[in-house]
Amino acid sequence: MRGDNPPPVFETYFGLLVLLTLSAGLAAALLAVSAVLGPRRHESATLDPYECGVPSAGDLRRRTSVRYYVTAVLFILFDLEVAFLWAWAVVFHESPLENLAAMGVFIGVLGVGYAYAWAKGAFEWD
Amino acid sequence: MSLAVLLAAKAVVLVLLLLNLVPLLVWVERKASALIQDRVGPNRAGILGLRFAGMFHNLADVGKMLTKEDIVPAGVDRLPFVLAPALGLTVALAAAAVIPVADVWSSGGRSVPLQVADLDVGILWVFAVSSLGVYSIVLAGWASRSRFPLLGALRSAAQLVSYEVPLALAAISVALCFGTLRPNEIVEAQGDLVFGALPQWGILLQPVAFVIFVTGALAETNRLPFDLPEGESEIVGYHVEYSSMKFGMFMMAEYIHVAVASALAATLFLGGWQVPWLPTEALRTHAGPVLAGLGAIGALGGAAALAGALRLPRGVTAPRSRDALAIGGLGLAGVVAGLAAAATGLGADLGPGARATVAAAAQALAFGAKTLLLCFGFVWVRWTLPRFRYDQLMRLGWRQLTPLALANLVLTAGALAALGELSR
Numbered sequence: 162m163r164g165d166n167p168p169p170v171f172e173t174y175f176g177l178l179v180l181l182t183l184s185a186g187l188a189a190a191l192l193a194v195s196a197v198l199g200p201r202r203h204e205s206a207t208l209d210p211y212e213c214g215v216p217s218a219g220d221l222r223r224r225t226s227v228r229y230y231v232t233a234v235l236f237i238l239f240d241l242e243v244a245f246l247w248a249w250a251v252v253f254h255e256s257p258l259e260n261l262a263a264m265g266v267f268i269g270v271l272g273v274g275y276a277y278a279w280a281k282g283a284f285e286w287d
Numbered sequence: 288m289s290l291a292v293l294l295a296a297k298a299v300v301l302v303l304l305l306l307n308l309v310p311l312l313v314w315v316e317r318k319a320s321a322l323i324q325d326r327v328g329p330n331r332a333g334i335l336g337l338r339f340a341g342m343f344h345n346l347a348d349v350g351k352m353l354t355k356e357d358i359v360p361a362g363v364d365r366l367p368f369v370l371a372p373a374l375g376l377t378v379a380l381a382a383a384a385v386i387p388v389a390d391v392w393s394s395g396g397r398s399v400p401l402q403v404a405d406l407d408v409g410i411l412w413v414f415a416v417s418s419l420g421v422y423s424i425v426l427a428g429w430a431s432r433s434r435f436p437l438l439g440a441l442r443s444a445a446q447l448v449s450y451e452v453p454l455a456l457a458a459i460s461v462a463l464c465f466g467t468l469r470p471n472e473i474v475e476a477q478g479d480l481v482f483g484a485l486p487q488w489g490i491l492l493q494p495v496a497f498v499i500f501v502t503g504a505l506a507e508t509n510r511l512p513f514d515l516p517e518g519e520s521e522i523v524g525y526h527v528e529y530s531s532m533k534f535g536m537f538m539m540a541e542y543i544h545v546a547v548a549s550a551l552a553a554t555l556f557l558g559g560w561q562v563p564w565l566p567t568e569a570l571r572t573h574a575g576p577v578l579a580g581l582g583a584i585g586a587l588g589g590a591a592a593l594a595g596a597l598r599l600p601r602g603v604t605a606p607r608s609r610d611a612l613a614i615g616g617l618g619l620a621g622v623v624a625g626l627a628a629a630a631t632g633l634g635a636d637l638g639p640g641a642r643a644t645v646a647a648a649a650q651a652l653a654f655g656a657k658t659l660l661l662c663f664g665f666v667w668v669r670w671t672l673p674r675f676r677y678d679q680l681m682r683l684g685w686r687q688l689t690p691l692a693l694a695n696l697v698l699t700a701g702a703l704a705a706l707g708e709l710s711r
Contacts, residue, residue, distance in 0.1 A: 177404045179295045184377040188373035192536075236449065239452040250466070
């Protein structure tokens with residue numbers, strides 16, 4: 162199958178376009194229907210943010226420390242790796258040994274980084 | 288023109304299928320949890336005295352959510368606040384586009400792939416689109432301008448991001464075995480036999496990857512034991528500021544994600560639309576007996592419904608007499624239709640188009656059964672296991688699943704390379 166003519170664009174992607182439009186339309190319709198049908202009877206407290214009944218104190222839009230930013234950085238590294246692996250998995254059988262060696266180096270380097278991150282305590286949560 | 292209509296029709300059917308799976312899964316969840324916790328479960332809501340074992344509670348829920356006040360709290364960022372649930376639902380629905388429910392229907396020179404889009408990077412599409420769901424969660428938490436949703440969104444962003452890697456690595460292991468990302472080709476390859484006896488399903492070739500995939504899928508769909516993003520019962524989740532159908536849309540998105548994850552797991556690991564030991568060609572050649580078998584299954588289902596109805600209290604004044612009548616009638620109709628189909632299958636001579644349709648029906652049934660079985664697995668796990676603590680969750684993801692999935696992938700590649708050299 163691979164290496165044949167490129168697939169017909171319309172046949173391949175038109176369904177996706179319809180599906181995306183349909184899903185987005187459905188979501189919009191649900192929002193609209195619920196906005197129209199719902200009653201509007203607020204008390205003053207209805208519109209307050211939920212904080213377990215305690216009066217809210219301080220500004221709610223301030224900087225929040227994302228404690229797990231190391232996780233985010235590691236995720237980007239690993240997900241890039243995964244992005245390469247998708248393509249690699251498809252062409253692997255064309256020359257298995259070479260591909261194994263190539264990806265072995267790649268994963269090896271990543272593995273060293275992973276071990277370093279582990280040793281530095283990037284995977285500790287307190 | 289007719290091609291455009293056909294493609295649009297497939298998209299409509301897919302959306303309808305997924306939308307109807309939501310109430311079904313909610314019903315299964317409620318009844319299964321009741322079964323597990325030794326209680327009856329919902330059984331009150333009804334239409335004209337018909338209750339169908341609590342099935343109508345879902346309709347009642349939809350009506351209720353649509354007619355509740357649509358609260359937009361003061362101070363929220365309006366556009367992202369409204370956009371978040373819509374995005375979540377859209378993305379969940381779109382992810383299923385590439386999953387085939389049966390082999391390509393073909394007859395007389397026409398062939399129709401039975402999925403919305405037959406992409407050569409199909410598996411990648413599911414991952415790419417369904418992982419956009421994290422945006423809906425983070426947007427919801429941020430736009431709510433409230434402390435608890437913000438914290439919930441941060442928790443869930445870290446969780447979704449952490450389990451995406453092992454999930455993808457597990458899927459790649461399977462793709463590596465079959466050398467393709469096109470869902471139809473992956474399923475087709477799983478029809479081959481190993482040792483001349485067992486169908487070469489992904490779960491057989493990649494048992495470790497299956498465990499990792501299911502664990503990762505539980506985490507990605509925010510289901511227990513990984514439901515920290517939501518944490519409905521004690522820690523407050525990202526959608527606490529949402530009411531009415533906006534809240535409902537988050538729930539719908541969650542159940543659709545469960546259905547899509549199950550369908551993807553069935554495609555990758557349980558042979559997708561493959562009927563074990565019966566490849567598409569065999570199903571088409573023996574379309575008559577296959578139709579008879581399908582009819583027999585339908586008749587058995589009908590008979591089971593009939594038997595169940597007969598056990599309900601009878602008499603005009605009995606509390607559930609209408610239920611008994613309706614379920615019994617449906618059961619009887621099922622028996623008759625099943626027997627008729629069986630008779631047609633055994634007696635009539637089927638044309639090529641009908642043969643292809645019968646084969647596709649059998650495969651769609653097999654695929655549906657596998658998917659629903661996995662969906663039930665999701666429900667079963669939820670009502671059996673307690674929730675992880677946050678640090679346990681992250682530790683499991685980064686210290687156990689990720690290295691395990693990576694090792695599994697490298698071992699798989701090594702074994703495949705060795706096999707390739709040996710067979711040269």
